[in-house]
Amino acid sequence: MMQFKDDIRIRHRPKQTHVHWARFWFIIAGVGILLGALVLGYFYVSLSPMRNDEVRLQRFVKKETNIATVQQISVDHRQKTTYAITGTTVSGQQKVAIVNSKMNQVKTYNRDNGLTDKQLRQLILTNYKPKKIYSANISEYKQTLVWEVSYKGQNNTLNYVTLDFKTGKSYRVINGL
Structure with missing residues (x-):
């Protein structure tokens, strides 16, 4: 009888741990999605001052000039910060507005007077x-x-x-x- 018990012990293998690859890849994908969301959130927050300035500039230019639609905004930091806003009037005329950094002065020019x-x-x-x-x-x-x-x-x-x-x-x- 002893022989029989010994055979069982010999044949009995310990339970092997099984790696669940689907779970592993699910965790990796979740970490990737989380990191992507953090990076996008960082860029969204860090670019918000620029977006706010653009909105303020558009409002100021539309209020102070006859530019109705803004097409492009560029900034120049040479000696002092100035903004150049290119847009069109209600009648379709192309205009350029130069705004100082304090947004209290604006000069307008006809875009058609310059080089295309x-x-x-x-x-x-x-x-x-x-x-x-x-x-x-x-x-x-x-x-x-x-x-x-x-x-x-x-x-x-x-x-x-x-x-x-x-x-x-x-x-x-x-x-x-």
């Missing part, structure tokens, strides 16, 4: 031969409306050029940053 986007692009391609144009924004420089253009030069350096809004005449050029 196509003319500006052609001027930059012809005169500066960039590998890539990064940005072209309207701004104010020494009480004059200008284009602020940043581009990658042939030697792969960052370059800036300030051009007259109407004529495209160069006011300043910064090469090789």
